[in-house]
Amino acid sequence: MVTVIPQLEKKGFPRIDPLHDGRPVPLVKKFYDGCFGITAGFNVAAPDGG
Numbered sequence: 001m002v003t004v005i006p007q008l009e010k011k012g013f014p015r016i017d018p019l020h021d022g023r024p025v026p027l028v029k030k031f032y033d034g035c036f037g038i039t040a041g042f043n044v045a046a047p048d049g050g
Contacts, residue, residue, distance in 0.1 A: 009015055012034075014027040 005013070008031075013031050014023045016023055
């Protein structure tokens with residue numbers, strides 16, 4: 001797994017923030033949302049029937 005992280009960082013995965021000693025969780029979530037195409041949000045469908 002350790003060898004995968006540098007490849008992800010080249011694609012925009014957040015680097016470790018030395019002030020907080022970790023990766024910023026909101027930015028990690030945003031990265032994966034973009035990878036999986038979830039950036040457009042969700043539409044609530046109307047129920048079927050009358």
